[in-house]
Amino acid sequence: MITLYDFDSKTKHPWNVSVWKARYSLNFKKVPYKTIWIEYPDIEPTMKKLGARPTSLRGDGSPMYTLPVIHDDSTGAIISDSALIAEYLDKTYPTSTELIPRGTHTLQAAFRGLIESKMFPLGLLVVPELIREVVNGPSAEYMTSHYLPKFGISDLATWTLSEEQRIAEWDKVKELLGSVHVMMKAEDKWIMGDEISFADFAVASVFEMIKAAVGKGSEDWKRVLSWHDGRWDRMMTELERYRAIY
Ligand SMILES: N[C@@H](CCC(=O)N[C@@H](CS)C(=O)NCC(=O)O)C(=O)O
Missing domain, CATH: 1.20.1050.10 (Glutathione S-transferase Yfyf (Class Pi); Chain A, domain 2)
Known part of the structure; x- marks a missing residue:
């Protein structure tokens, strides 16, 4: 089962633009998953503990941990970044339709x-x-x-x-x-x-x-x-x- 880390809210409904990309991707691939809802200040400690990679650097040069992150316990993979999650799902859960079909990687990144x-x-x-x-x-x-x-x-x-x-x-x-x-x-x-x-x-x-x-x-x-x-x-x-x- 895949765990998706997303931002908690009062509305109990996903709202974050980056995590929605991963949620749409998981639903599109029909891969079973569950969500763990966390708060902004908990991202860094939670991700460090999980062993997730930072996705960029902060202004002061320190690593920046972001959501979405997925943890796939059937393969052990922990993936940060919505586009890398899409690539991982295409590779690990091949279906007749791909999120990022072969040959479109660069154009999709530019878009x-x-x-x-x-x-x-x-x-x-x-x-x-x-x-x-x-x-x-x-x-x-x-x-x-x-x-x-x-x-x-x-x-x-x-x-x-x-x-x-x-x-x-x-x-x-x-x-x-x-x-x-x-x-x-x-x-x-x-x-x-x-x-x-x-x-x-x-x-x-x-x-x-x-x-x-x-x-x-x-x-x-x-x-x-x-x-x-x-x-x-x-x-x-x-x-x-x-x-x-x-
Ligand atoms: N390139 C990353 C960007 C993810 C991203 O920037 N996430 C923001 C929320 S929109 C975040 O988690 N920020 C953490 C912070 O500001 O400390 C992706 O597509 O997953």
Whole structure:
């Protein structure tokens, strides 16, 4: 059985963009797994104890441990990083459809790089909401001290976005998604055309984070889904079958 490490929350529902990529991948491969929910400050000690690898370095040069991480007790493998998890699942649990089909590795990495490079504006819209409404105390404290300064927010209690700023930030998010939309042919259902892949899960995971932050009954969520001729609405509806939480 595989264990997936994910961020705990008040809503008891996954919300993190990076972990959603791994969750979609596990569900797509139909590999049985269970989730262990942890808080931000517990990532490093938990991962060190497990023997997971850090995925990058912090500004001070120390190793940075991140989620998602999976532990597959049938092989003993412990994998950090959502893309490496997808590669591991393709290799260890071969199925007729792959997350990262042979020959698409570089293009998929470039595509994810594009999405990640343009995600910053979204942070200002979702991170304060996630801290206020979604995560538990220890993660809220961690995100407040580690993430909010990046957005120039020093005191969340008094911080608000004006309506004008909100519209401007949402416009930037629309632009990011629009840059993906214009690269796709109208008839393309998925990033690779007719074939679903890890690249789609990278996009859908951004939507999952938006949904978790703004709420699925909100006007913001309905508006986001309606952008670009309803492409995202259709995509998220199709992906319902890979959204199970174990
Ligand atoms: N490249 C990694 C990135 C994972 C990542 O950055 N995870 C963040 C949450 S979105 C994290 O765990 N951060 C830990 C921290 O900020 O201390 C992946 O795709 O898995």
